[in-house]
Amino acid sequence: MDIVKLRELLEQELSSVELTELDDDFYREFDSLIKALKLSAESSRERGESVEERLYLAQLKIAEELMKEIIKLRLHKIVDLAVEGTIAEMTDEERRIFRILRAFVEREELPDVGEELPEVEPEPGEAETPTKRPLREAYIVTAELPAILGPDLREYGPFKAWDMAVLPEEIGKVLVERDIAFKVKISP
DSSP states (O other): OOHHHHHHHHHHHHHOSSOOOOOTTHHHHHHHHHHHHHHHHHHHHHTTOHHHHHHHHHHHHHHHHHHHHHHHHHHHHHHHHHHHTOOOOOOHHHHHHHHHHHHHHTTOOOOOOSSOOOOOOOOTTSOSSGGGSOOEEEEEEOSOBOOEEOTTSOEEOOBOTTEEEEEEHHHHHHHHHTTSEEEEOOOO
16 A cells, blocks of 8 residues: 555545445555554654655655545445445445444444544644534525635535535524524434
8 A cells, every 4th residue: 555546546436426445454554554654754763864754754644634535535425325225345444334324324223333432633723622613503504505614714515405504603693694594403
């Protein structure tokens, strides 16, 4: 596995509505690539090879970004398959996610994932405490709207008429005042 293979896989995922077939050990191979790049960067730093270290760190960043995009695309496709009730060729890890999603869609008891879920670290620049995040509420948008830039500098939308969206309170308030949306209550 290398960056070229990740780039090719990303292109395949982008160009197909179906899941690209992966080897069952794909995610383990990716983990090995990341470990190898980190070790190479560390080794270069210890030898005083700063240019080589920066190259390995740049490769590491590219590999991680490519993988994030691949995972996002694959997860979207897996969610669609779970909602449709269609199974496709997936890795073991993806099949576990599919089973959980399928149980959720069918309103069945969720299967035991076998281990406690890890804490999610906030992305750099992301609010670290709930008090820093804008309050979000659910709205039904009644008209077609382009993407809107929120107070948190994130893009929301675009929206089609009758889309439901979870938006920052400030955006929702403006949309309600302009009769373009109405607030809805979501119960757990």
